[in-house]
Amino acid sequence: MMATIRETLAEKGGWLRLAAVCAAPTLLALAFALAAGWLVPGRLTPGTFMRIFGLVDGPHPGFRRNHAKGVCVKGWFEGSREAASLSRAVLFRSRSPVVGRFALAGGMPFQDDEPEKVRSLALRIMPAHGGEWRMGINDIPVFPVRNAAEFNDFLLASRPDPQTHGPDPSRMAAFLARHPETQQALALLKTRAPTSGFADDTYNSLDSFTFINGEGTTTPVRWAMVPEQAARPPAGPGVGRDYLFHDLIEALARGPLRWHLVVTVGGAGDVTADPTVAWPAGRRQVDAGTLTLVRAESEDGGPCRGITYDPLILPEGIAPSDDPIPAARSAVYARSFALRSGEPEIASAISGADIRLGEP
Numbered sequence: 447m448m449a450t451i452r453e454t455l456a457e458k459g460g461w462l463r464l465a466a467v468c469a470a471p472t473l474l475a476l477a478f479a480l481a482a483g484w485l486v487p488g489r490l491t492p493g494t495f496m497r498i499f500g501l502v503d504g505p506h507p508g509f510r511r512n513h514a515k516g517v518c519v520k521g522w523f524e525g526s527r528e529a530a531s532l533s534r535a536v537l538f539r540s541r542s543p544v545v546g547r548f549a550l551a552g553g554m555p556f557q558d559d560e561p562e563k564v565r566s567l568a569l570r571i572m573p574a575h576g577g578e579w580r581m582g583i584n585d586i587p588v589f590p591v592r593n594a595a596e597f598n599d600f601l602l603a604s605r606p607d608p609q610t611h612g613p614d615p616s617r618m619a620a621f622l623a624r625h626p627e628t629q630q631a632l633a634l635l636k637t638r639a640p641t642s643g644f645a646d647d648t649y650n651s652l653d654s655f656t657f658i659n660g661e662g663t664t665t666p667v668r669w670a671m672v673p674e675q676a677a678r679p680p681a682g683p684g685v686g687r688d689y690l691f692h693d694l695i696e697a698l699a700r701g702p703l704r705w706h707l708v709v710t711v712g713g714a715g716d717v718t719a720d721p722t723v724a725w726p727a728g729r730r731q732v733d734a735g736t737l738t739l740v741r742a743e744s745e746d747g748g749p750c751r752g753i754t755y756d757p758l759i760l761p762e763g764i765a766p767s768d769d770p771i772p773a774a775r776s777a778v779y780a781r782s783f784a785l786r787s788g789e790p791e792i793a794s795a796i797s798g799a800d801i802r803l804g805e806p
């Protein structure tokens with residue numbers, strides 16, 4: 447049989463034809479592999495970030511690879527119509543249910559709460575007839591790096607030394623020497639004055655986006671969730687390893703907490719492609735609506751566990767800008783979500799019992 451095939455190929459110049467037929471799919475497969483970065487050593491992929499977070503923060507299967515310690519919250523967002531002249535998103539003209547999540551930055555799900563650790567708020571705003579908006583926002587003024595590749599190098603520079611298990615100052619010094627923009631951003635981060643907790647904190651988009659109104663006019667924007675709760679000074683030592691979360695649960699049990707979505711309009715020359723650069727003070731600001739949160743729920747079986755707060759899930763009327771980070775975040779969050787969804791669910795630091803204890 448093999449001889450017959452060989453003879454046929456030899457007779458009719460078939461070897462050449464067979465090679466041509468096989469070459470097309472092989473080249474196509476190679477092109478896909480190259481595009482996905484599988485054949486380029488050192489090329490950054492969502493999988494690279496998964497490995498780096500594991501290296502820096504340790505393996506924690508079942509949890510988010512960053513902002514791992516958190517609690518779910520529920521409430522609603524009511525648009526103020528003031529933003530309707532900037533964006534045609536329906537959520538600015540209605541009241542929409544919200545499922546959110548407060549968290550601490552870092553991939554350690556059982557880390558101790560401390561005043562200076564970066565806090566975050568993630569929101570999924572769900573208007574009744576579509577036009578959902580998801581965001582993840584942090585209580586720092588700028589992001590320390592300009593893009594995903596730099597974030598990868600920044601994380602690697604901050605990884606613990608295998609001998610001392612502490613940070614290696616020489617590694618970070620070498621990174622900073624190559625990145626003056628990170629030095630400037632970190633100097634701004636040092637000016638951040640921590641508040642008492644999640645409830646009296648302000649959370650910033652850091653990334654820039656674009657609002658599009660009914661006439662198709664585009665506006666560069668950044669935004670912040672600014673609390674109605676008056677800011678109080680941070681707690682002193684000895685307050686307990688979960689004090690930030692316990693305070694939040696108790697505050698929500700006493701009554702609703704509110705934030706205003708303050709949208710800042712970018713001016714001429716304001717950088718949108720670089721989240722290490724703050725926009726100048728005095729830019730036009732619009733109070734685009736009020737977020738009201740009414741209850742906390744543990745992540746264990748809670749409504750936020752199965753959500754990934756992908757910053758590119760945007761409604762009609764809000765679009766990305768030339769900031770490269772949201773696209774990277776979107777891909778990396780999807781990978782983190784896929785991994786944790788396939789892993790056993792481990793009880794989170796803030797349990798249902800913590801929620802019940804905080805409630806009257």
Ligand code: HEM
Binds near residue numbers: 513549566589754779
């Ligand atoms: C390239 C840069 C970044 C990478 C690789 C990255 C990575 C991650 C990952 C892996 C998660 C967990 C996602 C999940 O499992 O659902 C996460 C969560 C989060 N990230 Fe980022 N991030 C980046 C930049 C940013 C920036 C600029 C912000 C701006 C505010 C941000 C805010 C958040 C927040 C608030 C969460 C928590 C969301 C939640 O509670 O589920 N990240 N990040």
